[in-house]
Amino acid sequence: MPSETAEDDAKPFREFIGQPVSEVPTPALLIDLDLFERNLATLAGFMRGRKAGFRPHGKAHKCPAIGKMQLVSGAHGICAAKLGEAEVFVHGGITEVLITAEVVGKRKIDRLMRLVAVAPNLTVVVDNERNAVELSEAALAAKRRLKVAIDLNVGQNRAGLDTPQDAVALAQALAKQKGLELVGLQAYAGMNMHVVGFANRRVASLLALERAAATRRAVEKAGFHITLQSVGGTGTYNIDPDFEGVTEIQPGSYIFMDAHYRSIGGVDSEAFNDFGNSLTVLTTVISHPSAGRAITDGGNKALSTDEGLPQPKDLTGINYHPGGDEYGIIDLKNPNRRLDVGDKVEFIVGHCDTTVNLHNTFWGARKGVVENVWSIDARGRTD
Amino acid sequence: MPSETAEDDAKPFREFIGQPVSEVPTPALLIDLDLFERNLATLAGFMRGRKAGFRPHGKAHKCPAIGKMQLVSGAHGICAAKLGEAEVFVHGGITEVLITAEVVGKRKIDRLMRLVAVAPNLTVVVDNERNAVELSEAALAAKRRLKVAIDLNVGQNRAGLDTPQDAVALAQALAKQKGLELVGLQAYAGMNMHVVGFANRRVASLLALERAAATRRAVEKAGFHITLQSVGGTGTYNIDPDFEGVTEIQPGSYIFMDAHYRSIGGVDSEAFNDFGNSLTVLTTVISHPSAGRAITDGGNKALSTDEGLPQPKDLTGINYHPGGDEYGIIDLKNPNRRLDVGDKVEFIVGHCDTTVNLHNTFWGARKGVVENVWSIDARGRTD
Numbered sequence: 175m176p177s178e179t180a181e182d183d184a185k186p187f188r189e190f191i192g193q194p195v196s197e198v199p200t201p202a203l204l205i206d207l208d209l210f211e212r213n214l215a216t217l218a219g220f221m222r223g224r225k226a227g228f229r230p231h232g233k234a235h236k237c238p239a240i241g242k243m244q245l246v247s248g249a250h251g252i253c254a255a256k257l258g259e260a261e262v263f264v265h266g267g268i269t270e271v272l273i274t275a276e277v278v279g280k281r282k283i284d285r286l287m288r289l290v291a292v293a294p295n296l297t298v299v300v301d302n303e304r305n306a307v308e309l310s311e312a313a314l315a316a317k318r319r320l321k322v323a324i325d326l327n328v329g330q331n332r333a334g335l336d337t338p339q340d341a342v343a344l345a346q347a348l349a350k351q352k353g354l355e356l357v358g359l360q361a362y363a364g365m366n367m368h369v370v371g372f373a374n375r376r377v378a379s380l381l382a383l384e385r386a387a388a389t390r391r392a393v394e395k396a397g398f399h400i401t402l403q404s405v406g407g408t409g410t411y412n413i414d415p416d417f418e419g420v421t422e423i424q425p426g427s428y429i430f431m432d433a434h435y436r437s438i439g440g441v442d443s444e445a446f447n448d449f450g451n452s453l454t455v456l457t458t459v460i461s462h463p464s465a466g467r468a469i470t471d472g473g474n475k476a477l478s479t480d481e482g483l484p485q486p487k488d489l490t491g492i493n494y495h496p497g498g499d500e501y502g503i504i505d506l507k508n509p510n511r512r513l514d515v516g517d518k519v520e521f522i523v524g525h526c527d528t529t530v531n532l533h534n535t536f537w538g539a540r541k542g543v544v545e546n547v548w549s550i551d552a553r554g555r556t557d
Numbered sequence: 558m559p560s561e562t563a564e565d566d567a568k569p570f571r572e573f574i575g576q577p578v579s580e581v582p583t584p585a586l587l588i589d590l591d592l593f594e595r596n597l598a599t600l601a602g603f604m605r606g607r608k609a610g611f612r613p614h615g616k617a618h619k620c621p622a623i624g625k626m627q628l629v630s631g632a633h634g635i636c637a638a639k640l641g642e643a644e645v646f647v648h649g650g651i652t653e654v655l656i657t658a659e660v661v662g663k664r665k666i667d668r669l670m671r672l673v674a675v676a677p678n679l680t681v682v683v684d685n686e687r688n689a690v691e692l693s694e695a696a697l698a699a700k701r702r703l704k705v706a707i708d709l710n711v712g713q714n715r716a717g718l719d720t721p722q723d724a725v726a727l728a729q730a731l732a733k734q735k736g737l738e739l740v741g742l743q744a745y746a747g748m749n750m751h752v753v754g755f756a757n758r759r760v761a762s763l764l765a766l767e768r769a770a771a772t773r774r775a776v777e778k779a780g781f782h783i784t785l786q787s788v789g790g791t792g793t794y795n796i797d798p799d800f801e802g803v804t805e806i807q808p809g810s811y812i813f814m815d816a817h818y819r820s821i822g823g824v825d826s827e828a829f830n831d832f833g834n835s836l837t838v839l840t841t842v843i844s845h846p847s848a849g850r851a852i853t854d855g856g857n858k859a860l861s862t863d864e865g866l867p868q869p870k871d872l873t874g875i876n877y878h879p880g881g882d883e884y885g886i887i888d889l890k891n892p893n894r895r896l897d898v899g900d901k902v903e904f905i906v907g908h909c910d911t912t913v914n915l916h917n918t919f920w921g922a923r924k925g926v927v928e929n930v931w932s933i934d935a936r937g938r939t940d
Contacts, residue, residue, distance in 0.1 A: 197664060199641070199940040233883065255883045256854070258582070275854065275883055276843040278899055281580060301844050302898045325844070332880040333844035333852045340846070364881055460659040461684050461708070461716035463723070469716045471639070471658065475914050476939045480857050497715040498747055499910050500616065500638045500658055500939065515685045516661055527882050531858050532914065534937040553937065554917040556859045556883065557582040 187535065187547045195539045196518055200458040201476035203533040203550075204520070205430070207540045209452035213429050216449060217411060218247040221423075226415040229253055229272060229404065231426030234527050236552035237536065238266025240429070245270075251295075253404075253424050257282055258555030260296065261289060266551060269293035272404060274360065274424070276325065276333060278305055280312075287316045294318070297402070299325035299360045301335050303347045306354060313353030322354050323402055326361040326389055328382040334360070338392035345398050358402025359393070361386030362424060367409030368434065372441045379410040383417040390419050409438060412448070430526040434481040451522045454487060455529065457502060459517045468513040470502035477502070477521060478528035484521035489513075494521070570918070570930045578922045579901055583841040584859035586916040586933075587903070588813070590923045592835035596812050599832060600794060601630040604806075609798040612636050612655060612787065614809030617910050619935035620919065621649025623812070628653075634678075636787075636807050640665055641938030643679065644672060649934060652676035655787060657743065657807070659708065659716060661688055663695075670699045677701070680785070682708035682743045684718050686730045689737060696736030705737050706785055709744040709772055711765040717743070721775035728781050741785025742776070744769030745807060750792035751817065751864075755824045762793040766800045773802050792821060795831070813909040817864040834905045837870060838912065839920075840885055842900045851896040853885035860885070860904060861911035867904035872896075877904075 190198055198204075221228050230244045233255035241252045241263055251270030254260035260273050269292065277286050277298050290296050290313075300306050300322045313320040324341050327334035335341050341359070348356045363382035369375040383405060390400055406414035406423040408431075414423050427435055430453035431446075440446045457472035473496045477484045486494055491508035504519065513519070523529040530536075536548040573581055581587075604611050613627045616638035624635045624646055634653030637643035643654050652675065660669050660681050673679050673696075683689050683705045696703040707724050710717035718724050724742070731739045746765035752758040766788060773783055789797035789806040791814075797806050810818055813836035814829075823829045840855035856879045860867045869877055874891035887902065896902070906912040913919075919931040 199665065199668075201939050276898075278841055278843045278854075282582065285582075301846050305898055327846060330880070331850060332884050332886060333846065335846050458661055460661045463684050463710060463716065463718050467714060471661075471939070473939075474861075474863050474911055475937075478857075479863060497713070499914075501715050503715060515659075515688055528857055531882075532937060532939075554858075554915060556584050556854070556856075556915075 190537070190544045191546065193544050195456060195537065195542055195544055198456065198537050198544060200456050200518070201472040202456045202537050203530065203535065204454045204456050205536050205538045206452045206454070207538050207545055209450035210429055213431070213449040213452060214243060214247045217425060217428050220412065221248065221415060224415050226420045227422045229422045229424055230429070231255070231274070231407065231424045232259060232263055232552070234426035234430060234530065236262070236530060236550050236555070237548050238263055238268055238551060239548045241266070241268045250422070256556055257286055258557040259552045261285070262552035262555055264289050264293045264296070269295060271296050272323070273298045274362065275299065276301060276305060280308065283308055283312045287312045287318065290318055290320060291316065295321065297321040297323055297357060299323050300348070301325040301333055301344065303344060306344070306348055306351055310351030310353035318353070319355045320353055321357045322348065323358045323360045323404065324356070324393070326359055326386055328361045328363045328385045330363060330365045332364070338389040341389045342392050342396045345393050345396060356398060358400045358404070358421070359386060359390055360404045362405060362407070363410070364407070367407045368438050369409070370437065371439050375409060375438065376413050379406070379413045380417070383414060383420070387417070387419050408435065408449070412441070427526050432523045432526040433483070433485045434525055453523050453526050453529070454520045455484065455523060456518055456520050459513050459515050459519060462513065462515050466506055468504045468506060469497065470504065470519055471500070472502045472521070473497055474499040475532060477523060478525050478532060480528050481525035484524045487520045487522055489519055573920070573927045574929065576927050578839060578920065578925055578927055581839065581920050581927060583839050583901070584855040585839045585920050586913065586918065587837045587839050588919050588921045589835045589837070590921045590928055592833035593812055596814070596832040596835060597626060597630045600808060600811050603795065604631065604798060607798050609803045610805045612805045612807055613812070614638070614657070614790065614807045615642060615646055615935070617809035617813060617913065619645070619913060619933050619938070620931050621646055621651055621934060622931045624649070624651045633805070639939055640669055641940040642935045644668070645935035645938055647672050647676045647679070652678060654679050655706070656681045657745065658682065659684060659688060663691065666691055666695045670695045670701065673701055673703060674699065678704065680704040680706055680740060682706050683731070684708040684716055684727065686727060689727070689731055689734055693734030693736035701736070702738045703736060704740045705731065706741045706743045706787065707739070709742055709769055711744045711746050711768045713746060713748045715747070721772040724772045725775050725779045728776050728779060739781060741783045741787070741804070742769060742773055743787045745788060745790070746793070747790070750790045751821050752792070753820065754822050758792060758821065759796050762789065762796045763800070766797060766803070770801050791818065791832070795824070810909050815864070815906045815909040816866070816868045817908055836906050836909050836912070837903045838867065838906060840902050840904065842896050842898050842902060845896065845898050849889055851887045851889060852880060853887065853902055854883070855885045855904070856880055857882040858915060860906060861908050861915060863911050864908035867907045870903045870905055872902055
């Protein structure tokens with residue numbers, strides 16, 4: 175639903191371009207553009223010349239403007255977590271989209287077919303024959319062939335088929351559906367992204383990749399041609415691309431990073447610092463009623479805590495915790511700087527995806543000056 | 558920032574009115590209108606004839622349409638958690654607004670004064686002299702007197718002054734600011750709302766109320782006239798209104814309730830069932846890859862877990878947990894009904910405020926049929 179007040183509030187945003195970030199209304203979701211661009215370049219550089227490509231996951235940013243920058247950096251497409259998110263990307267001008275969750279039910283499939291009319295390469299995952307029949311019927315009614323990938327479970331025990339036999343059976347069922355074109359497999363191993371320690375993570379990822387490869391071999395042996403094998407994310411970006419049969423990885427968080435990701439460790443380091451923490455939330459001290467505590471304007475509605483607490487940047491000797499949904503509480507043990515009402519406190523986000531989903535706007539800044547404002551158009555589009 | 562795609566997607570919403578809720582795109586935030594209206598009436602009935610009034614907290618719904626229904630039910634105003642939320646309410650036609658967090662910094666104060674031009678009774682809390690001076694200067698520049706209430710800490714150790722002496726000192730400082738009119742005190746005891754057991758909750762609330770009353774007496778003794786003493790919420794709605802000096806309560810969750818609130822217990826019952834669970838999230842089973850698990854389309858981005866898990870309605874013999882941000886995982890131990898791909902699973906939300914903030918739209922339904930669609934206009938407006 176469009177918001178009239180959002181319209182009213184849009185105009186003033188432009189006035190902040192060229193201003194110091196301290197002028198932006200807080201809590202504000204900031205992108206450090208230098209770090210962000212370096213993250214884009216780091217992943218693109220790592221992938222250059224490899225057989226596999228990369229299709230960044232748009233659920234991390236929900237913003238067509240950022241999706242287009244990823245395409246410019248060398249990505250061959252974008253992932254969308256849901257149909258609603260895909261609608262925003264396609265309407266925003268990005269047509270090479272893989273929807274990474276099953277699209278179920280007549281009304282959603284009707285929406286999907288309207289989207290395919292604009293974006294014929296749109297691909298959707300399937301793991302159920304009845305769903306496949308409905309997708310095919312809708313595609314035939316629209317005089318189209320819909321691209322589908324079989325969704326595999328490689329250990330997360332979420333959506334996706336468990337065994338090679340299940341996948342072969344579904345491939346055979348798909349072959350009877352004239353409205354569908356089986357292009358390949360999705361084998362996202364979400365449970366491996368945050369395995370602590372590179373060596374541990376590598377072993378875990380290779381197990382999942384081998385499970386996917388076994389399924390691919392079985393499906394190919396049954397006579398099917400596989401051109402897509404979509405796997406992995408940010409945590410395994412430097413493990414997955416060269417594995418047998420992989421055609422693309424789906425990294426999302428690499429552009430932003432978060433406190434949780436840093437803790438998993440890198441190849442040669444205790445912190446996973448292949449990518450920089452470009453995403454922060456700027457808050458303002460709105461109350462400092464006693465010597466021991468300062469209160470910010472950022473609580474659960476500005477900073478997610480589902481994967482741990484956000485971490486204050488440039489502020490030590492304190493404890494931070496959310497003071498409910500609207501406030502942050504900073505216990506001032508031995509702070510390295512004085513905090514007065516009106517002062518800013520910046521936090522590295524605890525979990526990028528769920529924090530982004532709380533905000534309407536990215537404020538892109540370089541060396542502390544606002545350079546652009548991007549609308550998080552797919553915010554709330556879980557449908 | 559306005560979303561072009563939100564515009565595009567608005568039109569189809571109307572087609573769902575008169576349809577069964579099962580037709581609505583999921584995950585969908587549903588309001589059971591029978592329960593919701595009963596909740597409105599229950600609180601209004603309890604407050605009728607009492608000296609204190611009620612000013613429901615709009616942070617729970619972020620929706621001017623619902624705020625107006627609360628006014629019709631007898632509320633004398635609405636609370637807003639932040640300036641951004643107040644802007645949405647005022648632009649939506651609600652002018653009796655108390656902003657319950659401090660508004661700090663020149664740019665926000667300028668916005669505040671633009672809002673006061675539309676809503677002269679707008680009241681804001683203060684707990685800091687420097688902030689008060691800035692508010693006063695802006696009000697004088699706008700040729701207005703801004704209504705302010707002193708924010709008190711009555712045990713939550715968040716924003717608000719700790720002692721009667723601090724409050725008297727601030728009242729005296731406010732008196733020198735010609736742009737301000739001190740109308741009273743805010744003493745919200747958020748830490749008491751979820752105290753388990755009515756007797757325990759009553760004792761805790763009376764302690765906080767007495768702490769606020771002592772401050773009011775000290776401020777009045779210092780020569781100030783107090784016409785506003787704003788306290789309490791849903792958990793103490795039947796404890797606070799008759800306490801000495803209280804002029805209003807700030808209940809938010811009573812219209813919706815949630816799983817967490819139910820657990821606190823009522824006057825004569827183990828569950829707090831004074832109000833019904835009118836707010837649910839409808840999800841769809843999008844995958845059922847093996848006998849033991851069904852996967853829904855509702856994860857952390859559709860159902861908040863900051864105060865505990867959502868609870869499935871009409872579904873027993875299962876375990877539910879979020880499968881990341883986009884999925885729900887239902888472990889089928891001994892389910893009371895069969896779940897197929899395409900079937901719906903409805904959840905009582907774990908925490909209403911943070912779940913509402915994840916969605917763009919309320920779907921109001923009566924006896925399973927969609928009756929209206931309300932935009933959550935202040936979603937994400939933590940600024």
